Amino acid sequence: MNSNVLISVSLVYVAFLFLVAFGADKWARAGRGAWLRSPIVYTLSLSIYCTAWTFYGAVGYAARSGLEFVTIYLGPTLVMVGWWWILRKLVRIGRAQRITSVADLISSRYGKSNLLGVIVTTLAVVGTTPYIALQLQSVTLSLAVFSAEDSGTGLVTSDAPATALWVAAGLAVFTVMFGTRNLDVNERHHGVVTAIAVEAVVKLVALLAVGIFVVWGLSGGAANVARMIDASPIAEWQLDGGRWAALTFLSAAAFLTLPRMFQVLVVENVDENQLATASWAFPLYLFLMSLFVVPIAVVGLARLPEGSNPDLFVLTLPLAEGHNGLAMLAFLGGFSSATSMVIVAAIALSTMVSNHIVMPLWLSFRQGGASVSGDVRNIVLIARRVSIGVVLAFGYLYYRFSGGGEALAAIGLISFVGIVQVLPAMLGGLFWRGATRVGAAAGLIAGFAIWAYALFLPSFGTALFAPEMMATGPWGIGWLRPQAFFGIEGMAPVVHALVWSLVINSALFFTFSLVSFPTPLERLQGAQFVNVFEHSKARRGWASGVAEAEDLLIMAQRIMGGAQAQALFRAQAAAQGKSGYLPDTTPEFLERLERELSGSVGAATAHAMVGQIAGGAAVSVKDLMAVADETQQMLEYSSQLEAKSEELSRTARQLQEANEKLTQLSIQKDAFLSQISHELRTPMTSIRAFSEILRDGAVDGPAQHHYASIIEDEAIRLTRLLDDLLDLAVLEAGQVTLNVQSATLGAVLDRAVAAARSATDGRPLDIRRDRAREDVTLETDTDRLSQVFINIIANARKYCDAAKPRLTIWVSKQESGLVIDFIDNGAGIPADAEAMIFEKFSRLTDQQKAGGAGLGLAISREIMNKLGGTIAYLPGQGGAAFRVTLPLAAG
Amino acid sequence: MVGPREPIFLGRETYRRRRLIDAMRLVPMAGALLFLLPLLGSGTAPRSTALGGFYLFVVWFGLIFFAFVLVRALARAPGGVGSDPLEPETGATAEDDKTGGGPAPGPR
Structure with a gap:
């Protein structure tokens, strides 16, 4: 076949795609593109999962490993039919939060962390670049098939790198034109998606056509093909359970995490209707894509010469049979597979690179802010365009320097394992509110490192890792062998890397999530993501x-x-009711x-x-938290103030009490002065009167004696009053010297009771004592002590108002010392007077009693102070009660 | 829009819908089980690759068929195919999109 025809058809096809993309974009902007959002277009756009690696490579895979190729499609099938589990939530979150890429999802979930955005972007670029190289290789290989057939006169040369360069450049132009036409509200690219849908139809039709040709055109029907399958070398393949399960899981996980799949699955999604239809329609697409893979492989192995590359059977079988048109269609299918993958991958990667690496850098360099600096829109678009160019350049360079060939063919699964490292952070973020930024970063970095060490770097061959290093481990450390961690051998390298990287990734993710504490924004976003169905509206404050x-x-x-x-x-x-x-x-x-x-x-x-x-x-929420902290501090401060003001008012109350006491004392003092002048004047008056009578001599003998004795009594009363005053003054001045003697308490009380009884005034008093308890030897000034006792007993005699006055003297030993209680059966002392009775000059009644100048208890208190004890009024004893306490050391 | 037309069946419909969702959730589990079933017999006598492939494709198609039937049944609900009667405010995002879609001249 003339390669000029091939080139022409290819160019026409590309021009057609440009037209489709252009038209779709135009329609969408004109608002007439309802069908562009139909579930069928969405389903077809998902077909970028089937890259050239699967279009050509599936047959090669089947030729080498039998039915195992199907695992690559079974994983996505399970994810799609299980859309209610994960995809429904993912799509809802993507829409609610305006997610633009995988990196944006992870960054947004973990508190809009730019660090995580950078990590995921790096991971995606490293993982996708070889994959892009693989697509370039497939296009050049398929072109080479035709040029080999060609006589050599055509335009197509065997210069594969040049072809790859042209393809890469063309794809870059297309992607820039339709992928960065505008910064669409939701990053939806109608032109690109529509072109991809067309390509999806082309590749499906191409593969089905080749399959139908092989089964019914070459082999004579399905039954014959079934016989051929069991007779072919493919039938000898062995089912490896570990690989089967691991690859199914791997493809399912990669379906969720691949940047290009995320782009079409989540970012380009419009509503759940699309997803619901795609849940059965996309598995059907995959089903049809893999239906004829094994027959093509079997027939290719049987018909084509020994040593033919099974990866190209889709192309070489029709060519060998002379069906150039079919071969052309197959070529376009492969071309479609390769280009659609590269376009979407480049868009997804450029979005990530510009949003998570270029824009943050630009923003931090331009401190002036987005409002004053230049046109942000242009900056973003330029960043996107440059990123697309860079991504494709990386792919091309990788293709050039890896040299193509077998090493590159294996890169598909290797790439999958790399990008799948996002899975724990993604699923943890969707379903577990406890997942934190630290956990996600730790898991991602560890998983990435293990993938690079155990799978990616060894894939470069012996250039990086020497064979002896692979065999014995780095520096001879056996358990670190890149393909046999901890000495566990026998796993396929892909399965080995997948298991270890994901296990350690997840373990670190969970551990660090458990021990770290998320920032407020993280917790907010976590709730928004995990409970997206409860409150779809974002709240950011x-x-x-x-x-x-x-x-x-x-x-x-x-x-x-x-x-x-x-x-x-x-x-x-x-909406706010304003115009303008x-x-x-x-x-x-x-x-x-x-x-x-x-x-x-x-x-x-x-x-x-x-x-x-x-x-x-x-x-921001952070600010709110800070405000809350400050409020908390203010609350604490005000409660401190409150405590202080409480203290102040307590002091004020005490001062007021003291003041009241002082006022009362002052009143009492005045009252006493008038009292004492009265007390002094009354005897003085009698003395003066009777002494005048005596001086006049107008009285007889007995009357004279009577008057003289009255004068003496009054003089004695005056003396006693003055003695008391003097005594108190001495005691208060501290000039008293104690005469310490030894005596039992009983003896002291006996003396006091006798002295008190001998006094002429007062009523008879029944005194009750427990003499056994009074047998305590005291080492104190017994004269002074008995003075106190006399005072108390005399008071009881004077003031007890009971019909039969009775005084109980009760002695006990307590911790505070030796306690002597004097309790009478009278009315007691009113509560308001309790504070005053020990003050000087205080008297409770106006009753005039002989010698009652109100100094007795004041003197008693001073004496007890000197003796090291106390005297206090004891309320609540059914009468007046005084408690005298003596230190036990003295007792 | 069910409206007041048949209020008495509302509870019953909600119940039906919950069970449909349960069935939807079960489909991938059944699929995973059936896809992994061949592993149980691996290592024994060699089996026909054609037969194995036939089994896989039949299971595969069965899954697609069940997913299709369930989605068709779910799509009849007033709240749309993705609504779950147990979730409050399922219409929140749809409403959100409407208000957002209004001002933009082009469609999303």
Whole structure:
């Protein structure tokens, strides 16, 4: 076949794809593209899972390993039919949070962490670059098949690297044109998706056509093919249980985590209707894609010469049979598979690179902020375009330097294992609120490192890892052998790396999540993700009315484009009941705007941009927490103040009490002065009167004696009063010297009772004592002590108002010392007077009693102080009760 | 929109829907089990690759068929195919999208 025809057909096909993409974009912008969002287009766009590696490679895989190739399709089938488990949630979160890529998902879930965004982006770039190289290789290989057939006069040369370069450059142009046409609100690319849907149809039709040709055109029907299968070398394949299960799991996990799959599955998704249809339609697509793989392999092995590359049977079988048209169709199918994968992968990677690496760097260099610096929209677009170029250049360089061949063919599964490291952080983030940023980072880094060490780097052959190192481990450490960790041998390298990397990844993810504490934003996002069905609306907490609506509009125009931003602002203003373009910057509006922007530049960047405009006054959750902390501190401070004011008012109360006491004392003193002057004057008056009578001599003998004795009595009373006053003054001045003697308490009490009874005034008093208890020897001033006792007993005699006065003297030993209680059966002392009775000059009654100047208890208290003891009034004993306490050391 | 037309069957419909969702959740588990079933007999006498392939493709197609039937049944619900009667506010995002889609001149 003339390769010029091939080139022409290819160019026409490419031009057709350009037209389709262009038309779809135009229709979408004109608002007439409802069918572009149909579930069928969505399902077909998922077909980028079937790359050239599967289009050509599945047959080669089947030729080498029998039915094992099917595991690569079984995993995605299970994920799709199980959409209710994971995909429904993933898609809902993707829409609610305006997720733009896998890296954005992880970064957004773990508190909009840019670190995680960078890690996942790096992982994705490293894992995808070889895969892009693989696609370039498949295109050049398939072209080479035709050029080998060709006589050599055509345009196609055998210069494979040049072909690869042309393909890469062409793909870059296409991707830049349709992948970065605009920063769509949700990163949806209708042109690209539609072109990919067309390519999906082409590759399915091509593979089915070749399959039908092989089964019914070459082999005479299905029954014959079944016989041929069992007769062919393929029938000798052995089912390896470990590989079978591991590869099924691997393909299922990769289906969720591959950047390009995430792009079409989540980012380009419009509603759950699409997903529901794709849940059966995409497995059906995969089913049809793999239906004829084994027959093609079997027939290829039987018909084509020994040593033919089974990876190219899809192409070489029709060629060998002379069906050039069919071969052309197969070529276009393979070409479609390769290009659609590369285009979507480049879009997904460039989104990640620009949102998580370029934009954060640019923002940090431009401290002025998004509102004052240049056109953000242009910066983002340029970053995307450059990233696409860089990604494709990486792919091309990888292809050049790996040299193609077998090493590259194995890269498919290796790439899968690399990107699957995202799985624990992804699923943990979706279903477990306890997952933290630290855990995710630890798991990702460890998984990435193990993958690189155990699978990726060894795939470069002996150039990096010497054979002896692979056999005995680094520096002879056996348990670190890259393909036999801990000495466990026998696993296939892919299975070995998959198991160890994911086990250690998950273990670190869980361990570090358990021991670390998430930031407030992380916890908020965690709740938003895990409970997405309970509250789909994002809450981020901007302070209201701080960001200027105009600044926000300027920034939004730069990112979303003028018309869209204005429409958004106008609609929001209208929703708030305002006319014009500037809505109030309510938290709801800021939240909505941030989400819209995050559809273009990623959650973390959008948050930072709105934050820059909202300025320091914008309240993030962190700020809120800080405010809460401050409030807590203020609460503590005010409670301290409260305690202090409590103390102050307590002191004030004490002062008031003291003041009252002083006032009372002053009143009493005045009262006493008048009392004492009365007391002094009364005897003085009698003395003066009777002495005048005596001086006049007008009285007889007995009367004279009587008057003289009255004068003497009054003089004695005066003397006693003056003695008391003097005694008290001496005691208070501390000039008294104690005359310490030894006596029993009983003896002292006997003396006091006798002395008190001898007094003429007062009523008879019944005194009850327990003499056995009184047998305590005292070492003290017994005269002074008995003075105290006399005073108390005399008081009881004087003031006890009971019909039959009775005084109980009760002695006990307590911790405070020797306690002597004097309890009478009278009315006692009123509570308001208790504080006063020990004061000088205090007297409770106006009753005038001989010698009762109100000094007795005051003197008693001074004496007890001197003796080291106390005297106190004991309330609540049914009468007046005094407690005298003596230190036990003295007793 | 069921409306007041047959309120008495509302509880019953919710119940049916929950069971459909349960069935939906079971499909991948059954699939995983059936796909891994051949492992149980591995290592014994060699089996026909054609027969093994036939078994796999039959199971595969069965899964697709069941998923198709269940999705068709789920799609009849008023809340849409992805709604779960146990989840509050299932319409929240749909509503969210509507308000967001309004101002943008182009479709999403």
